[in-house]
Amino acid sequence: MEAAGNHLTYRLATGLLGSKRTLRLSPAYLEYENREFDEKRFTRVSKEDILDIKHSMSWIIWYRFYVGCDFRIDIRTRENGILKIRFVSYFGQNSTYQDAYDSITDYMWEHYFSDIEEAYMQEFAEKQDLRLCGVWLTADGAYFASDGQLTEWPDVAVKEYEEYFALYNRRNPEQNKRIEFDEWESHILFSVISLLGQKNGQTETE
Numbered sequence: 521m522e523a524a525g526n527h528l529t530y531r532l533a534t535g536l537l538g539s540k541r542t543l544r545l546s547p548a549y550l551e552y553e554n555r556e557f558d559e560k561r562f563t564r565v566s567k568e569d570i571l572d573i574k575h576s577m578s579w580i581i582w583y584r585f586y587v588g589c590d591f592r593i594d595i596r597t598r599e600n601g602i603l604k605i606r607f608v609s610y611f612g613q614n615s616t617y618q619d620a621y622d623s624i625t626d627y628m629w630e631h632y633f634s635d636i637e638e639a640y641m642q643e644f645a646e647k648q649d650l651r652l653c654g655v656w657l658t659a660d661g662a663y664f665a666s667d668g669q670l671t672e673w674p675d676v677a678v679k680e681y682e683e684y685f686a687l688y689n690r691r692n693p694e695q696n697k698r699i700e701f702d703e704w705e706s707h708i709l710f711s712v713i714s715l716l717g718q719k720n721g722q723t724e725t726e
Contacts, residue, residue, distance in 0.1 A: 528627060530620055532607035536588075543605060545624065547631045550595075552605055565597050570632050572596040575625050576683065576702040577618070580608065589614050591621045593628075596704065637711050644716065652709040653699050655687065657716060662687065665695035676717050678710070685710055 526547055531540040541553040542562075551562045573595050580588035588610035595603040609617030644650045648659040656663040661672040664687045677690040685706075688696035699706050 528623070530624065532605075532620070533609065533613070533617075534607060536608070536610055541607070543624070545627050545631075550628075550632075552603060554603065554605075563600065563603055565595060565600065565603055567632055567635070569597045569599055570595055570636065571598060572636065572704055572708065573628055573633055574702055574704055574706060575621075577621060580610070587611060589617060589621075591617065592702075593624065633707065633711075636708060637715075640708055640712050641715060644712070650712070652705045652712065653703055655697065655699075655709060655713070657713065662713065664697040665689065666697075667695065669695060671695060673717055676713070678714060678717070680710070687713070 528545040530543045530545075532543055533540050542551075543553070544551040544562075547567070549564055549566045551564045553561050554563050555561050573593070575591075575593040577592070578590050579586045580590055588608055591607050591609075593605040595605070597603060607617065640650065640652075644657065650657040654664075658670075661670050662676050663670055665671065671687075671689040675689050675691050677688050679686045679688070683702070684698055684700045686696055686698050699709065701707065701710075
């Protein structure tokens with residue numbers, strides 16, 4: 521990683537023997553080298569063009585041994601569809617690349633995602649109605665259970681796991697919904713429902 525002020529540059533491996541691609545992060549935009557043989561190798565996405573971000577990491581396993589990590593970051597935009605950022609690490613690189621993945625996603629949260637979160641919170645404040653990832657949020661609570669029942673805000677609980685989170689009714693945990701972090705709108709929903717729960721009766725987050 522190279523840092524210059526509030527700008528970060530990463531050279532990320534795309535395979536065990538593959539070339540590295542450049543990712544540049546700036547508060548106003550990001551650039552990714554996703555067209556290796558094109559004259560215009562970099563795709564630039566402005567902060568205002570970003571609609572959603574999802575990301576995930578999984579282990580690479582050879583003969584029951586954990587040998588590497590596969591990192592995926594997808595950015596949905598207004599103009600260019602979906603920008604896919606992919607990189608991998610093997611053996612001794614794993615710790616360094618995991619740190620890079622964490623710093624990249626933290627940077628995106630601070631400079632890009634927080635504005636998306638604020639926009640959804642503003643939309644809910646105006647309409648008292650929001651639907652994300654198949655969950656319906658209202659002024660009274662959230663509809664996420666398969667039986668279609670409302671869970672009022674004081675009873676809405678959120679439990680976070682490595683690859684997903686679960687919404688459930690803490691008085692009746694059988695009323696629940698599992699949402700993978702690799703789904704579109706999942707990170708938005710997790711953040712928004714946590715904030716709304718705090719405002720409407722202190723949603724429990726574990």
